[in-house]
Amino acid sequence: MLIRITIILLCLLSNTSYAEKLKTPIISGYQFEHQSKLLQQNRRYMVSLPERYYSSDQHYPTLYVIDGDFQFQHTSALVTNLSRMGKIPPMIVIGVANQGQEDYIYQTTWAIDNKPEYGGAPLFSQYLEQELIPLIKHNYRTNSQQALAGYSLGGLFTSYVMMQGNTSFNAFLAMSPSAWFDDYAITKKLPLAISNQKRQIPALFLSVANEEGMGVKKLADELKKIDKKDTPWHWQFNNYPEETHFSTAMPALYDALTFLSPDYYLDPQDMMKMTSYQEVLQELEKKKSLWTGFRIEWLQAYQLAKYMHWSEQLNDTDNFLTEVAQHFPESHAEVTIQLAKKLTSTSKPKHAQQLLLSIKNSSKNNPLWHREMALSYTALNQIKLAANHQKQALILAKKQHLPTWLVWELQ
Numbered sequence: 230m231l232i233r234i235t236i237i238l239l240c241l242l243s244n245t246s247y248a249e250k251l252k253t254p255i256i257s258g259y260q261f262e263h264q265s266k267l268l269q270q271n272r273r274y275m276v277s278l279p280e281r282y283y284s285s286d287q288h289y290p291t292l293y294v295i296d297g298d299f300q301f302q303h304t305s306a307l308v309t310n311l312s313r314m315g316k317i318p319p320m321i322v323i324g325v326a327n328q329g330q331e332d333y334i335y336q337t338t339w340a341i342d343n344k345p346e347y348g349g350a351p352l353f354s355q356y357l358e359q360e361l362i363p364l365i366k367h368n369y370r371t372n373s374q375q376a377l378a379g380y381s382l383g384g385l386f387t388s389y390v391m392m393q394g395n396t397s398f399n400a401f402l403a404m405s406p407s408a409w410f411d412d413y414a415i416t417k418k419l420p421l422a423i424s425n426q427k428r429q430i431p432a433l434f435l436s437v438a439n440e441e442g443m444g445v446k447k448l449a450d451e452l453k454k455i456d457k458k459d460t461p462w463h464w465q466f467n468n469y470p471e472e473t474h475f476s477t478a479m480p481a482l483y484d485a486l487t488f489l490s491p492d493y494y495l496d497p498q499d500m501m502k503m504t505s506y507q508e509v510l511q512e513l514e515k516k517k518s519l520w521t522g523f524r525i526e527w528l529q530a531y532q533l534a535k536y537m538h539w540s541e542q543l544n545d546t547d548n549f550l551t552e553v554a555q556h557f558p559e560s561h562a563e564v565t566i567q568l569a570k571k572l573t574s575t576s577k578p579k580h581a582q583q584l585l586l587s588i589k590n591s592s593k594n595n596p597l598w599h600r601e602m603a604l605s606y607t608a609l610n611q612i613k614l615a616a617n618h619q620k621q622a623l624i625l626a627k628k629q630h631l632p633t634w635l636v637w638e639l640q
Contacts, residue, residue: 255633257277257302257305257306257309258275258276258277258278258301258302258305258322258324259275259276260273260274260275260326261273261274261275261276262274263360263364265356265360266360267352267355267356267359267360268352268353268356272326272328272356272361273297273326273328274297274323274324274325274326274361275297275301275305275322275323275324275326276321276322276323276324276365276369277301277305277308277309277321277322277324278321278369279309279312279319279320279321280309280312280313280319280631280632280635281319281527281629281631281635282319282321282370282630283628283629283630284594284595284596284625284629284631285595286370287319287370287559288370288371288372289318289319289320289321289369289370289371289372290318290320290321290371290372290374290375290376290521290522291320291321291322291323291365291369291371291372291374291375291376292304292308292320292321292322292323292376292378293323293325293357293361293362293375293376293377293378293398294322294323294324294325294378294379294383295325295327295337295377295378295379295380295383295386295387296325296326296327296333296337296379296380296381296382296383297323297324297325297326297327298324298326298327300324300378300380300383300478301322301324301326303478303479303482304322304324304378304482305322305324307479307482307483307486308320308322308486311483311486311487312526313528314494314528315493315494315526315528315529315532316486316487316490316493316494317486317487317489317490317493317521318490318493318521318522318523318524318526319526321365321369321371323361323365325357325361331346333382333383334346334347334382335347335348335349336349336350336353336386337349337350337353337379337382337383337385337386337389338350338382338385338386338410338411339351339389339411341410341411350386350389353386354386354389354390354393354396357377357390358395358396358397362375362397372522373399374399374400374520374521374522375397375398375399375400376398376399376400376401376402376432376489377390377391377398377400377401377402378401378402378403378404378482378485379402379403379404379406380404380405380406380478380481380482381404381405381406381407381474382406382407382410383406384403384404384405384406384407385403385406385407385408385410385415387401387402387403387406388401388403388406388408388415388419388448389415391403391419391422391423391431391433392418392419392422394422394426394428396431398431399431399432399520400431400432400433400434400489400520401431401432401433401434402434402482402485402486402488403433403434403435403436404434404435404436404477404478404481404482404485405436405437405438405440405443405445405474405477405478405481406435406443406445406448407443407444408443408444408445408447408448409442409443409444413444413447415444415448416444416447416448416451417451419448419451419452420448420451420452420454420455423452423455423462424455429460430460430462430464432463432464432488432489432520433452433462433463433464433465434464434465434467434484434485434488434489435448435449435452435464435465435466435467436466436467436468436469436477436481436484436485437449437467437468437469437477438468438469438470438472438473438474438476438477438481439469439470439471439472439473440473440474443474446468449466452464452466453466463520465484465488467481467484469481489519489520489521490516490519490520490521490523491519492516493516493519493521493523494528494529495509495512495513495516495529495532496532497532497535497536497539500532500533500536500540501536501539501540505540505542506536506537506540506542506545506549506552507552509533509536510552510553510556510557513525513529513556513557514556524557524559524560525553525557525560525563525564526560526563527563527567527597530560530563530564530566530567531567531570533564533567533568534564534567534568534570534571535571537549537568537571538571538575543568543571543572543575543577546568546572546580546584549568550564550565550568550584561588562588562591562592562595562598565584565585565587565588565592566585566588566592566595566597566598566601568581568584569581569582569584569585569601569605570601570604572584573601573604573605573608576608578604578605578606578608578609579605579609581601581604581605581608582602582605582606582609585598585601585602585605594625595625596621596622596623596625596626596629596631596639597622597639599618599619599621599622599625600618600619600622600639602614602615602618603615603616603618603619603622606618622639623636623639623640626639
């Protein structure tokens, strides 16, 4: 009996040792530090990039999150999940770190009654505009769509920045903002600032949980009075009566992100209700008016290929791709790869290869393109060529830091 126990323990220790050797960190973002001339101190920020950032030259919307130490990880994880599932487009997430509780309170508030613990918001907003945003634009491929998100005092600061007429942010997500601050002054200041704006009003998502005395409902009531018949304004107020101030951040954030791009994803089941692929493309075209804009990302491309098969329109693939190139030129290669995948799986590898070769110049650095080339060559019994493309797919996947799930798909 003792020998048996000893053998079991040795096996467990051996397995533990082996498992330790396999440990690999799962990295969702990186933290950086830079010198701020405006604030006269080092400041930290975090960056999370889209899963396929290094596999293209695409430019992305940017989401800046106040109180990054507290909010960055779950925000970046949610953005990754929603974009992977096609609910929103991929985004670059920037966590704006606050350095301790005193710094957080100071930087998110304006001055009142000569109290030294408040008053940093004006300079902190200048820091974002003049130092952090230019730094991010210099280092990463961003587009003109910039959203600012904050919760609690971070939500108050988000509302404060929206009041500034010269801000470069064009969407604001204020979740349970501390509207009580300064005797509920924001409930008057923000609606007045919005009413006086001559240019297009940035999008606003506002929310509150079961929080008596927070003042957010009062703010929402004042915003509802704003008459903007001549200037359409995209805004939304959500109430979460079953959540507390501490539990509301995640459900509110989910709704806030989908608020920026409502109905971004079009499911094949809904496509099947349409008369043809032309009608499907027209429906996708309408989504370009969303705050985030619209392009056919990988999952939507995959579902389009599935739809073309279900609706028995695969024989019209060439004409379909011609229209995709006209309406969504930046997505043409993505859709082509997914259609080639479907053609190979339906015993049409020669046609698949023709499609893939037509985008060779724009896709030779795309691991998914090499993977589909490998599959089509395999179906055509050209094993050596298939192996070469498969090898290149895995080399590029590693070089471009593709997520583990996608690397396994390539294998």
